[in-house]
Amino acid sequence: MGFGSIGTAVSILGGLGAVFGMGLGIASRKFAVHVDPKVEQIEELLPGAGCGACGYTGCKRYAEAVVAGEAEVNLCIPGGQAVADALAAVMGVESAQLEPTVARIMCHGHGAVAAESFLYRGLDDCRAAALMYGGPKGCEYGCLTLGTCAKVCPFGAIQTMGPGEIPRVDPNRCSSCGVCVRECPVSVIRLVPAGANVHVACSSRAKGKEVKKLCQIGCIGCGACKKVCPADAVLIENNLATIIYDKCTECGLCIEKCPTSAIEGALEEKRAAAA
Numbered sequence: 419m420g421f422g423s424i425g426t427a428v429s430i431l432g433g434l435g436a437v438f439g440m441g442l443g444i445a446s447r448k449f450a451v452h453v454d455p456k457v458e459q460i461e462e463l464l465p466g467a468g469c470g471a472c473g474y475t476g477c478k479r480y481a482e483a484v485v486a487g488e489a490e491v492n493l494c495i496p497g498g499q500a501v502a503d504a505l506a507a508v509m510g511v512e513s514a515q516l517e518p519t520v521a522r523i524m525c526h527g528h529g530a531v532a533a534e535s536f537l538y539r540g541l542d543d544c545r546a547a548a549l550m551y552g553g554p555k556g557c558e559y560g561c562l563t564l565g566t567c568a569k570v571c572p573f574g575a576i577q578t579m580g581p582g583e584i585p586r587v588d589p590n591r592c593s594s595c596g597v598c599v600r601e602c603p604v605s606v607i608r609l610v611p612a613g614a615n616v617h618v619a620c621s622s623r624a625k626g627k628e629v630k631k632l633c634q635i636g637c638i639g640c641g642a643c644k645k646v647c648p649a650d651a652v653l654i655e656n657n658l659a660t661i662i663y664d665k666c667t668e669c670g671l672c673i674e675k676c677p678t679s680a681i682e683g684a685l686e687e688k689r690a691a692a693a
Contacts, residue, residue: 456485456508463504464494469572469595471495484509492516496573496593518612519594521575521587525561525606526619526682529582531634532560543569548603556632559622561585561606567598614663616673616683618643623656637680643672 460481467477472493474480483489484505491505492514499516506513533556538547544566547553553562565578568585575591576598589612599607606621618637622629626638639657651665652672659681661672673681 454485457481459508460484460505463497463501463508465496465501465593467496467572467593467595469496469593469597471593471595471597490514495519496595498593519609520589520592520612521567521594521596521598521607522610522617523561523567523584523587523607524617524619524621525559526584527555527557527560527633527636528584529563532557532636533632545601545603553604555604557622557624557629557636559604559606559620559624560633562604567602567607570597570601572597611663614661614666616661616666616668616670616681618659618661618680619682620658620680623658625657629657635679637676638678640677642675642677643681646671646675 457478458481461478464477464481470476472480472489472495474483474489477494480489480493484491491509491511492502494501494505495516498518499513502516503513534554535551535556536554538550538554540546540550542564544553544562544564547562547564552558555562561584563582563584565576565585568576568578572595573591573593575588575593576585577588578585594609594612596609599605599609604621610617620633620635620637622633622636624632626640629636629638637657637659639654639659641654641659643659644652644654648669648671649665649667651662651667653660653662659672661681668683670683673683
């Protein structure tokens, strides 16, 4: 190939490069995705936990949804009222009040009082254990105590207490993101009002006779708590008592009346603080 041919080829390639370059430039302008500056502004106001409590995959996606009018400004539970107010100010809308909540493990059937159906020797993970006949706990509704909730908590708010012991939630560190609620394979973790002090620490929906066989401190659905409650704040449904928090006056009568000590409450601490 002569120099003339090489020069021609180079010229052709150069011309094609120029044409393609112009085409890419035009395409970049034509198909450019406009990013609303409010998206970045809102994303900066979010805590960046990426926990998914808002229902979106990450803080950026939630910020985009807020700006697009697809999501409310008060869905960031870890951010609380302060973030909700800040987002409302950016969007020029009225902020809604948030009720603070915390995660609570609705089971206190530790190894000394709750029977096991078999000896589990496997991965130290509740989800893995649940794949084997629902887990080793005799009560199918009981906490498996392997601490998966503590491992997945992005805020380090849950502490494992040892083999067979129920993990504990630190309400001062809990952001109420709901990750532990979603990851618990037996659904014993719930988000409850942060100021509530009376809880039925049981999730069993089995009949009372069956509960007695498997756990010494499980709710047997006897209704004694409901009968004694002056505020009608106890609901008995599917053999399980539940506290209706917005009705509960925290008088403590249900705790005293419960024959299995399935209802617990930090009323003494509350009364001492109020004194």
